Amino acid sequence: MKIRDVLLSEYGKASSVPSPINRLMTGFAVDFRDGCDINLGAGYVNERTIPHQQIQSACEEVLARPKKYRAALNYGGAQGSPNLIESLRRFHIENRSGGITEPILNTKEIVIGANGATSLLESITHLLPAGIALTADPMYYIYCNDLERKGFKVVAIPEDDEGLDTELLKAKLAALGDEKAAIRFLYVVTVNNPTCTILSNNRKRELVEIVTQMSYDVGQKIPIFFDNAYRDLVHDSTVEPVESALCYDALGIVYEVGTLSKILAPGLRIGYLIGSKGPFLNSIIQRTSDIGFSAPLINQEIASYLLDHGIEAQIEKVNGGYRQKAKQVKTWIAELLGEHLQECRGGSAGFYYYLTLASVATDSTSNFFRFLTRTTGKENIDGPLDAQHPKVIYIPGEHCVHPKGEMVDIGKRQFRISYGFEELPQLHTALKFMKSAIAYSHENS
Ligand SMILES: Cc1ncc(COP(=O)(O)O)c(C=O)c1O
Known part of the structure; x- marks a missing residue:
């Protein structure tokens, strides 16, 4: 006799499939290379702020x-x-x-x-x-x-x-x-x-x-x-x-x-x-x-x-660290991405910047995303299979805006980056890769 799987509630059914963002982040976590890939996606606090x-x-x-x-x-x-x-x-x-x-x-x-x-x-x-x-x-x-x-x-x-x-x-x-x-x-x-x-x-x-x-x-x-x-x-x-x-x-x-x-x-x-x-x-x-x-x-x-x-x-110490990072990252954002930016939110509190690009898509099928996650299929961009170039992880805006709300279209040009977890040298490197990813998107549009 054919036996059916465990009977799930509506909530159980909805939860049996990971949400798109969980799928994305789990995919990254599986093959994340410490010391090589750069994680601007996780909402982790900076380890040095923990007493x-x-x-x-x-x-x-x-x-x-x-x-x-x-x-x-x-x-x-x-x-x-x-x-x-x-x-x-x-x-x-x-x-x-x-x-x-x-x-x-x-x-x-x-x-x-x-x-x-x-x-x-x-x-x-x-x-x-x-x-x-x-x-x-x-x-x-x-x-x-x-x-x-x-x-x-x-x-x-x-x-x-x-x-x-x-x-x-x-x-x-x-x-x-x-x-x-x-x-x-x-x-x-x-x-x-x-x-x-x-x-x-x-x-x-x-x-x-x-x-x-x-x-x-x-x-x-x-x-x-x-x-x-x-x-x-x-x-x-x-x-x-x-x-x-x-x-x-x-x-x-x-x-x-x-x-x-x-x-x-x-x-x-x-x-x-x-x-x-x-x-x-x-x-x-x-x-x-x-x-x-x-x-x-x-x-x-x-x-x-x-x-x-x-x-x-303790709170003063935590904020001192984020204040310094927020300022430096903002300077780099202006310097490296400035001409392509429509809007930049954040920098006064917490540890995220939320960016809107003027004309470049950031969703998980975009060239920007593919460049940064090294999934373009081109060896000169991704690097050789056994030694891929560093990946940069961010949260695409498409996952942050409501799928049935008014921001769906603009969300496809937005993304969240965290300056909480990674240190300044990695943040700088990641932003330089983002500048290259924008250039790559323009070349391939
Ligand atoms: C808006 C917001 N609420 C709640 C939480 C989670 O807080 P807790 O760690 O106390 O569960 C977070 C974590 O990033 C958050 O961003």
Whole structure:
């Protein structure tokens, strides 16, 4: 008898095939040659920003002080370590308030995710019914892909240099008409990935106003999630100080997602959510319990110790490194790619530049892509099969813009490069290859 394969849910079916971007990145990872190929694609932090020594000492301190850090190698509670929650509370009020005062924070709850901010974002998709999720275009493709596999319809609104364009959002809401009732939440990355555009305080305030009004219109609170993954990585001192959207939240619909991945270490897997106490946050806590009880308690205690001891110096150090790289890379971009550039976003925060070329395609079938990945089939470009020339990996814009959004066409001429992971000499070499890739594209167009 013929036996069919394991029966999968709709989500299971959608997840059984890797997303296009995962396929692309896995393909690169398989034959990546350390010391030869250059990875401007990965969202990895710079290894030198991770405080290895302090993490080691923090671990020793935590284990040596069992009265404060109780049973740190045992299971933890689902809301998160009380020490870490207290450290985050202080961190937000004293150092990084963005206008949050103690009375405001007293009306909020902080919950720690099971596995970084990613696990909290993922939990949202299980706790809200499927429907429309609004976000900015270009979008954080990893999360938006997850949302679509879970049955959400992602509607992406183009951003300008202040972030998600609220005029376009209003027009989109008007065009949705009755479909507005299907809007489940907004998801806005405050230093956007992939563009590193910083959401201005004005825009943030306007977004909260629009969603507050929309909540009244439909008679239901519609949450707005601000993803602050790169909030503490604003390294340009000319940028206005970033305010917290929790300050504008009269209705209790604002939630802020934070992570220690970018300022300490992604490997600690510490992400948190701040928002109004109530059924939604309770359901997040239950979900954390369901998927793994809690983040590893030892990591939470280490993170708490690090937040209590020298976090501002650590953040300054991290930003000092990225600030210097951002400036140098910008100079090289102007020098090497300048005449072919239509637009360059980023450079003030985070560690990505998002480039738009005037007339050269960057998608995975383009000559630009083939040149850089050494897949032109021409030996003078790719090098001999057993000793190929260095490859350069980047994220094509086609994967960053929504496939059904307004940016599909321009996305084919865009790309994200990261100056986080690789060091300056490799970044310079990669940009020189990109200049040659543009010349090759022109010759072969
Ligand atoms: C916008 C955004 N949100 C969330 C994350 C993931 O954070 P975490 O490491 O805490 O899961 C990233 C990682 O790059 C990100 O770019």
